[in-house]
Amino acid sequence: GENVEQHPSTLSVQEGDSAVIKCTYSDSASNYFPWYKQELGKRPQLIIDIRSNVGEKKDQRIAVTLNKTAKHFSLHITETQPEDSAVYFCAASTAGNTPLVFGKGTRLSVIA
Amino acid sequence: GAVVSQHPSWVICKSGTSVKIECRSLDFQATTMFWYRQFPKQSLMLMATSNEGSKATYEQGVEKDKFLINHASLTLSTLTVTSAHPEDSSFYICSAPDLSGTSGNEQYFGPGTRLTVT
Numbered sequence: 001g002e003n004v005e006q007h008p009s010t011l012s013v014q015e016g017d018s019a020v021i022k023c024t025y026s027d028s029a030s031n032y033f034p035w036y037k038q039e040l041g042k043r044p045q046l047i048i049d050i051r052s053n054v055g056e057k058k059d060q061r062i063a064v065t066l067n068k069t070a071k072h073f074s075l076h077i078t079e080t081q082p083e084d085s086a087v088y089f090c091a092a093s094t095a096g097n098t099p100l101v102f103g104k105g106t107r108l109s110v111i112a
Numbered sequence: 113g114a115v116v117s118q119h120p121s122w123v124i125c126k127s128g129t130s131v132k133i134e135c136r137s138l139d140f141q142a143t144t145m146f147w148y149r150q151f152p153k154q155s156l157m158l159m160a161t162s163n164e165g166s167k168a169t170y171e172q173g174v175e176k177d178k179f180l181i182n183h184a185s186l187t188l189s190t191l192t193v194t195s196a197h198p199e200d201s202s203f204y205i206c207s208a209p210d211l212s213g214t215s216g217n218e219q220y221f222g223p224g225t226r227l228t229v230t
Contacts (some may be wrong), residue, residue: 032217043154043205043221051217083144089155096209096217102155 004092006103013080014111015058021106024072027084030092033066033073034100037086044089048075080110113208114140118222125196130217133225134193135206141186142208146219147179150203162189162206196229203227 003026013019025033031052036044048056050064050073057064060078066073077084087107091100115138125131135145143164148156160170161179168181180192189208193200202224207219 004145034218041203041224041226046162049218093217093219096211097147099158099161100156100207100219101158104155 001093002030002101004090004101004103006090006106008106009104010109012109012111015064015080015082017080019077019080019084019110020080021075021088021090021104022072023074023092024070025092025101026071027092027094028068028071028100029094032093032096033064034091035062035064035075036089036091038105039086043044047088047104059079068096077108082110082112084108085110113193113218114138114208114220116206116208116220116222118206118225120225121223122226125227127197127229129195130192130194131226131227133193133204133206135189135191135208135222136212137208137210137220138188139211140208140210142189143176143186143211145183145189145206145208147189147191148205148207149180150205150224159204161193168192171175187218193227196227198229201227201229 006023034049038044047076061078063076087105093100117136119134145162147159150156160168164183164185170176183189205224206222
């Protein structure tokens with residue numbers, strides 16, 4: 001089955017700097033790669049996603065890149081702000097009615 | 113986007129009792145729902161896939177007789193933790209894809225249920 005690896009497990013950046021989180025996946029059939037932000041005690045919140053027919057997607061300060069050949073995808077947050085501090089999870093899945101496989105998460109701390 | 117609700121949001125129960133958690137898709141039909149469990153400072157781990165009108169499929173290591181899943185309608189799946197023990201204390205989250213929408217892969221998460229077994 002699918003296996004998703006995520007790095008780093010913790011990341012501290014100064015406010016205004018960029019943050020990059022990387023994930024790799026094992027199943028070449030995976031075609032959907034979402035990123036979630038989770039605050040303590042709350043549900044994961046989708047922040048951006050990418051499908052395998054696209055190499056890059058951007059939404060304001062957040063961008064995701066996908067390299068299907070290497071089976072890795074990355075989250076880029078620019079101009080980080082203290083409110084970006086949270087745990088971020090990457091995930092992968094195939095068809096819409098298949099479950100997501102999550103990475104282990106990255107705890108991002110943005111220091112003011 | 114689509115909305116998934118979960119009830120209760122938190123529950124405290126005594127060891128040996130059973131607890132039922134409901135997951136509802138409010139504005140779409142969900143033939144499939146997923147149940148995840150998240151322990152503190154860990155990731156979401158899939159427990160089982162709930163299929164409307166048929167038996168749930170469980171992940172390896174998840175006891176189907178302990179975690180009973182019923183998906184009796186297109187908008188409701190329930191997870192019953194039977195004979196709960198302190199090690200079952202966790203955050204339980206359901207999700208469902210809205211396959212009728214344009215973003216067929218997107219999963220919509222419920223708000224989660226914090227279970228504490230004393």
